[in-house]
Amino acid sequence: MDIVRIIFAILLPPVGVFLQVGLGLQFWVNILLTLLGYIPGIIHAIWIIARR
Numbered sequence: 001m002d003i004v005r006i007i008f009a010i011l012l013p014p015v016g017v018f019l020q021v022g023l024g025l026q027f028w029v030n031i032l033l034t035l036l037g038y039i040p041g042i043i044h045a046i047w048i049i050a051r052r
Contacts, residue, residue: 002049004019005019005020005049006046006049008045009042009045009046009049010042010046013030013033013034013038013041013042013044013045014027014030014031014034014041014045016045016046016048016049017030017044017045017048017049020048020049020052021048021052026044026048029044030044030045030048
């Protein structure tokens with residue numbers, strides 16, 4: 001399942017984070033980072049998935 005989350009994290013970072021943590025604080029932080037720049041959103045999403 002982590003492979004699917006990582007693929008989603010690369011294509012749509014908030015979806016990857018949502019699959020990992022749900023609608024928590026990290027999800028909203030990732031949406032903000034993705035809006036500010038696509039690459040920071042990807043990095044944050046992969047960090048969240050790898051951390052848990």
